[in-house]
Amino acid sequence: MKVSVFSTKPYDERFMAAANQGQHELVFLDVRLSPKTASLGCGCGAVCAFVNDDLGADVIAELAQSGVRLIALRSAGFNHIDLAAAQKANMAVARVPAYSPHAVAEHAVALILTLNRQLHRAYNRVRDGNFALDGLLGFDLWGKTVGIIGTGQIGENVARILNGFGCNLLAFDPYENPNCTDLGVRYVDLDDLLRASDIITLQCPLTPQTHHLIDADAIAKMKPGVMLINTSRGAVVDSSALIGGLKSGALGSVGLDVYEEEADLFFEDLSQTFIRDDVFARLLTFPNVLITGHQGFFTREALKAIAETTIANITAFERDGVPVHPVPMPGDR
Secondary structure, eight states: OEEEEOSOOHHHHHHHHHHHTTSSEEEEOSSOOSTTTGGGGTTOSEEEEOTTSOBOHHHHHHHHHTTOOEEEESSSOOTTBOHHHHHHTTOEEEOOSOSOHHHHHHHHHHHHHHHHHTHHHHHHHHHTTOOOOTTOOOOOOTTOEEEEEOOSHHHHHHHHHHHHTTOEEEEEOSSOOHHHHHTTOEEOOHHHHHHHOSEEEEOOOOOTTTTTOBSHHHHHHSOTTEEEEEOSOGGGBOHHHHHHHHHHTSEEEEEESOOTTGGGTTTSOOTTSOOOOHHHHHHTTOTTEEEOOSOTTOSHHHHHHHHHHHHHHHHHHHHHSSOSSBOOOTTTO
């Protein structure tokens, strides 16, 4: 099958080509899928898309008209695709439901450790010959209460790691994970988690119910000086509310690997230009904010798993008409 692979970086091409082993004709494109670039899928049976590609109704209609029958996502999340439009166009959608829950969990904990001990600031100080410790004071993780919002595979791994640090673990999730309760995680309602936690880490999917789950009201319920970590989806957090919480001191520190308007920023080199997003630019001015560019998934193991699962989805669809990991369509759930 001929496949247009959008939003391709050199590492994508390397891992996808290795997983493909010549099975399919992969056309690697370094542009994002959008109404302007959808025509590049013409003549292909499938397109392969990433998290910031535009998979709205207009794009799907053009892809379907050009013969595309499968959208193979290189991601677990599918909130960026118009599933009703795909269903109407009789187009299958596949995803990568799990690639390396360890990668994202470990990155979340790395953000916690870096913010707490202010390693990012210490690194720059030492390089400037400044060995003063004033302003770098941290706290012991031992005995601190960490609230985990979302206890799927990633949240479970966060709990497992932080359990080793001796943290008290609270969780909020509509579905309790028995592996978490075996670790001593205590499930509570959201308000109780917000009020009791010294650190809050978000590992939940983006759904209508979790959109702006962390807003000004939620921040007002948190412990003064709480650390907030988001490695889930950007729009789970109201970014404007973050700024208010940081300015008031309600938030002690914030670590973000995702941002709700990241599509115009992340995965690109913008070092020769300026940040046009005023909210994001304001977040960068706070010394107690650490932002990484959606790199939580970025390990060799995760990229290998993403590529292999994506190729398996394409192969199964070509052979059987159904991918290994289909995204459920409206009415199927």
